[in-house]
Amino acid sequence: MSNPHKTKNKDLPRWGMVIDLNRCVGCHTCEIACKNENDVPLGIWRSWVKEIEKGKYPNVVRAFRPTLCNHCENPICVKVCPVSAAWQREDGIVMVNPHLCVGCRYCMSACPYEVRYIHPQKGMIDKCDFCSARVDAGLQPSCVEACPTSARIFGDLNDSKSEVARLVATKPVSTLKPEMGTEPRVYYIGLDVATLEIRREAKLVWEK
Amino acid sequence: MGKVVFDVHYQTTLAFLISYYFYFTGLSAGSFMISTLSYGFGLEKFKPASKMGVVAAVLLLLIAPQCLLMQVAWPVKSLWHNFLFLNPISAISYGSFLLILYPLNSIIYGVFMFKENKKWTKLFGLIGIPLALAVHGYTGWILALGVARDYWNTGLMPIVFLFSAMVSGISMMILFIMIRDRFFTKEKVINDDLIRSLAKILGWLLVVDLFLVFCDYSILLYSKLEGQEVAHFMLFGKMSFWFVIVENLVGKVIPMIIVFIPGLRRSYFWLIVASLMNMVGILAMRIVTVYGGQALPLM
Numbered sequence: 488m489s490n491p492h493k494t495k496n497k498d499l500p501r502w503g504m505v506i507d508l509n510r511c512v513g514c515h516t517c518e519i520a521c522k523n524e525n526d527v528p529l530g531i532w533r534s535w536v537k538e539i540e541k542g543k544y545p546n547v548v549r550a551f552r553p554t555l556c557n558h559c560e561n562p563i564c565v566k567v568c569p570v571s572a573a574w575q576r577e578d579g580i581v582m583v584n585p586h587l588c589v590g591c592r593y594c595m596s597a598c599p600y601e602v603r604y605i606h607p608q609k610g611m612i613d614k615c616d617f618c619s620a621r622v623d624a625g626l627q628p629s630c631v632e633a634c635p636t637s638a639r640i641f642g643d644l645n646d647s648k649s650e651v652a653r654l655v656a657t658k659p660v661s662t663l664k665p666e667m668g669t670e671p672r673v674y675y676i677g678l679d680v681a682t683l684e685i686r687r688e689a690k691l692v693w694e695k
Numbered sequence: 696m697g698k699v700v701f702d703v704h705y706q707t708t709l710a711f712l713i714s715y716y717f718y719f720t721g722l723s724a725g726s727f728m729i730s731t732l733s734y735g736f737g738l739e740k741f742k743p744a745s746k747m748g749v750v751a752a753v754l755l756l757l758i759a760p761q762c763l764l765m766q767v768a769w770p771v772k773s774l775w776h777n778f779l780f781l782n783p784i785s786a787i788s789y790g791s792f793l794l795i796l797y798p799l800n801s802i803i804y805g806v807f808m809f810k811e812n813k814k815w816t817k818l819f820g821l822i823g824i825p826l827a828l829a830v831h832g833y834t835g836w837i838l839a840l841g842v843a844r845d846y847w848n849t850g851l852m853p854i855v856f857l858f859s860a861m862v863s864g865i866s867m868m869i870l871f872i873m874i875r876d877r878f879f880t881k882e883k884v885i886n887d888d889l890i891r892s893l894a895k896i897l898g899w900l901l902v903v904d905l906f907l908v909f910c911d912y913s914i915l916l917y918s919k920l921e922g923q924e925v926a927h928f929m930l931f932g933k934m935s936f937w938f939v940i941v942e943n944l945v946g947k948v949i950p951m952i953i954v955f956i957p958g959l960r961r962s963y964f965w966l967i968v969a970s971l972m973n974m975v976g977i978l979a980m981r982i983v984t985v986y987g988g989q990a991l992p993l994m
Contacts, residue, residue: 569787590768610768
């Protein structure tokens, strides 16, 4: 964490997000805002809130983990894409080029965060792009703007005056799966380990 | 620790068509190997299998990429995007070249073989061996470089794929040679010596294959949590029927016992049973590896 924002070009912004889970109330507003903004089809989410219940009465709590593309510094999806459709902007946002993508789904199975999906109508990979069009227009991503408790904070990690840079530098932040070497640029404050659990069983495709 | 109230998973990314693609490529690489034994390495005993091997290798390699194209959402686009917008550090990029070079080389090799030109057959046979190894080894690489999945991300994956390719290819050749000799020759006599030799090779390759599976799982069970979970999922969970029974017991252990017991090996019936079981088992192996390896949610 000593060098949390190493970018290729220091003059450009490096967009990142801090999610303060002490503020998150699990209202799923970010999910809906994202769906509205990006026209995400039914059954599919670019950003969602994993919600778990833990503990035994009277010591019980619901824990949340808002999930979105981590816009990694070393994105695996960009490495594995055979047609260079997955690419990274200079400011760090990991994008999908719909003109190049052939829908082979290799990036889906290589992404450790499972944030990529096949768009059912287009047959191409789609995922969170930090609302790049809004960001380019000087706006905040729609999930950040919609969050009623301001749990999501978005900004330039290279700008030491920005709130994200201040939070990353001064708060105990964590990222998802640091062992993958991807260097995610979505940071969590107060992440509950119970929201990271791996499930032992899965529903198989041939099961009803 | 906690009970999941809401979560999203996109789990079936590479499904059955990819398994079939791996299966057909494996069969092709295996039968190509058999066909090079006589022309490439001078083992005259295997000469009657050469022509059949190369024809099977070419035909299967015409089917295999169709599965790949059906799996890809934009098949026509993928035909030229794979070359025009090539990403040199992606494993799939190299596959598109191999899938062109290997069948081309096999066709040239086959043409020279049918023309009885020994020198050129040997040359193209020897060029074809690394190509056949590469075309099937890279399918293992594709999975191994899907680094998010602990079941795939092991250096053993290309080797496991090569050995399963060779065993399934040999099983298929045993069946094909029996059918050809019995029904499509003048003598209608099965080439006993050839079949027995192939069965022996099959047996030893199965031993290696089972040893690789043992290595893989013994390491997986001791590895980090995700690896342990996926090993439990395969051995005792919902995949256990397909992995333990179909893939390993039916597909590998029983055929290995059949070909190693002299009494059973002498009987054509049991050899047919062993070959069929092995082919079914290796198909199950492809499905277990491709689909089962990614069935568990990651977070």
